[in-house]
Amino acid sequence: MDSKQVAELSSYYLFQNYGRETICFSHGKGEHLWDLEGNRYVDFVAGIAVNCLGHAHPDLVRAVAEQASRLIHVSNLYQIKEQVDLAEALASVVPAPLGRSMFCNSGAEANEAALKLAIKHTGRRRVIACRNSFHGRTSATLSVTGQDKHRKGFEPLLSKNVEFIDFNDLEAIKGAVDGDTAAVILESVQGEGGVIPASSEYFRTARDLCTERGALMIVDEVQTGMGRTGRWFGFQHFGVVPDVISLAKALGGGVPIGAIVSTPEIARTFTPGTHGTTFGGNPLVCAAANAVIHVLKRDALVERAAEMGEKWMDELRSIASGHEEVIDVRGKGLMVGVEMGDLAREFQRYALGKGLLVNVSAGKVVRMVPPLIVSQGSIDALDQAMRDFLG
Ligand SMILES: Cc1ncc(COP(=O)(O)O)c(C=O)c1O
Known part of the structure; x- marks a missing residue:
C-alpha cells in the first residue's frame, strides 16, 4: 500500500x-x-x-518494551510504583513549592484537571484566559481557548465564567483579576497562537495579582514543557513559580500522558473520588515518561x-x-x-x-x-x- x-x-x-x-x-x-x-x-x-x-530512541523503546512485557495497566485503585517514580522525577525538575503530581492522558485533560482544581480550591468560578490562547478541545478547555476558529459551532461553552484579556497586556490583567477569580490560565509561549512568548513583566504581574487576590496561577506547559524552550518549563524564563502547571506532549516522548503538578497544599483539595481517570498514569506511560526525563537529564x-x-x-x-x-x-x-x-x-x-x-x-x-x-x-x-x- x-x-x-x-x-x-x-x-x-x-x-x-x-x-x-x-x-x-x-x-x-x-x-x-x-x-x-x-x-x-x-x-x-x-x-x-x-x-x-x-x-x-533506544532508551524509550527499551523502557516501553520492558514495561509492556511486565505490566501495562492496573487501576489507580492500587499503588503504582512507576507513577511514584515519575512524580519523584518531576519533583526533581520543578521548582519548590511545586512537587505533587496527578496524571491523565492528554493536554486538554491536564488543563481540565487544573481548572477543576482551581475552582474547588478557591470556591470561586471565574477564570481569566488570554485571547489567542490554546488550551485544548474539551468543553472546559475550549471555553478558555481564545481563538474563534476553534470555538465556532460550540459556543456558548462555559463562557459565563470566563473572561478573555489580551496576552502580554499588563493593564488588562490588572483590571481583570479580582476577589472572584479562581484562576488565571496562561501559556509561557503561545504555541498554536503563533509562537508568541510571554514577557517576564507579564508573568510577574500575573503572579503578584494571583497571590494578592487569592486566585491560582495556572501555567499551561503542554507545548512548552519538558525542555522545549531551553528551560525545563517555560515559566522558568520569567522568575516566577505558578500554583499549578499542566504537562503532556513531550512528557511521554510520544506515549500519551498528561499531568498536572501543584503544591502539596493545593493538591490536597482533591480527595479520593473528586477527580480521576481510568488510564491516567498507568505503568506503561509512566515508564515511558521516566525514560524521557532520564534521557533529558543524562544527555x-x-x-x-x-x-x-x-x-x-x-x-x-x-x-x-x-x-x-x-x-x-x-x-x-x-x-x-x-x-x-x-x-x-x-x-x-x-x-x-x-x-x-x-x-x-x-x-x-x-x-x-x-x-x-x-x-x-x-x-x-x-x-x-x-x-x-x-x-
Ligand atoms: C498549550 C497547549 N495546551 C493544550 C493543548 C491540548 O493538548 P492535547 O491535544 O494533548 O489535548 C495543546 C495542544 O496543542 C497546547 O499546545
Whole structure:
C-alpha cells in the first residue's frame, strides 16, 4: 500500500476532522522519518512538540518494551510504583513549592484537571484566559481557548465564567483579576497562537495579582514543557513559580500522558473520588515518561535546546534581514517561529519538497519544534532552504 491509498481509505473510514497531507510514515529514527515510498524527511514538527527524543530512541523503546512485557495497566485503585517514580522525577525538575503530581492522558485533560482544581480550591468560578490562547478541545478547555476558529459551532461553552484579556497586556490583567477569580490560565509561549512568548513583566504581574487576590496561577506547559524552550518549563524564563502547571506532549516522548503538578497544599483539595481517570498514569506511560526525563537529564538536552535555539534564531534573523516579507523571528529554545504571512504555507510546501517537515501555526507563522536531539546539520539544511526560498 502507498501513501495515496492510505489517504483514500482514510477519507472513507475516518472522520474528516483533520487536514492531512497525503504522506504516510512507515518508520522513524532520531530526527528522521521515512514514508511508505521510502522518502526520508527531517522532522521539525516532532508530532507537534511531542517526540522530544526523536523517533525510536533506544532508551524509550527499551523502557516501553520492558514495561509492556511486565505490566501495562492496573487501576489507580492500587499503588503504582512507576507513577511514584515519575512524580519523584518531576519533583526533581520543578521548582519548590511545586512537587505533587496527578496524571491523565492528554493536554486538554491536564488543563481540565487544573481548572477543576482551581475552582474547588478557591470556591470561586471565574477564570481569566488570554485571547489567542490554546488550551485544548474539551468543553472546559475550549471555553478558555481564545481563538474563534476553534470555538465556532460550540459556543456558548462555559463562557459565563470566563473572561478573555489580551496576552502580554499588563493593564488588562490588572483590571481583570479580582476577589472572584479562581484562576488565571496562561501559556509561557503561545504555541498554536503563533509562537508568541510571554514577557517576564507579564508573568510577574500575573503572579503578584494571583497571590494578592487569592486566585491560582495556572501555567499551561503542554507545548512548552519538558525542555522545549531551553528551560525545563517555560515559566522558568520569567522568575516566577505558578500554583499549578499542566504537562503532556513531550512528557511521554510520544506515549500519551498528561499531568498536572501543584503544591502539596493545593493538591490536597482533591480527595479520593473528586477527580480521576481510568488510564491516567498507568505503568506503561509512566515508564515511558521516566525514560524521557532520564534521557533529558543524562544527555543535558534542555541546556542543548537553549544553546542551539539561541544560535538558530540569530541565524534566521540574519537570513531574514532585508526581507520585508519576514515579519518576525521569535521563540524560545527549540520552539521557533518565523512569521511571514501567506508565505508561511508556501514555505511549508517548499520545505516539504526538500524533505524538511515544518508546520504552520496561526496561519502565518512557520513553527519549528524539532526533537531536542536535532543535529546542527539539519538546522543548517533548514536555514539553507529558508535562504533559497527568500531568494
Ligand atoms: C498549550 C497547549 N495546551 C493544550 C493543548 C491540548 O493538548 P492535547 O491535544 O494533548 O489535548 C495543546 C495542544 O496543542 C497546547 O499546545
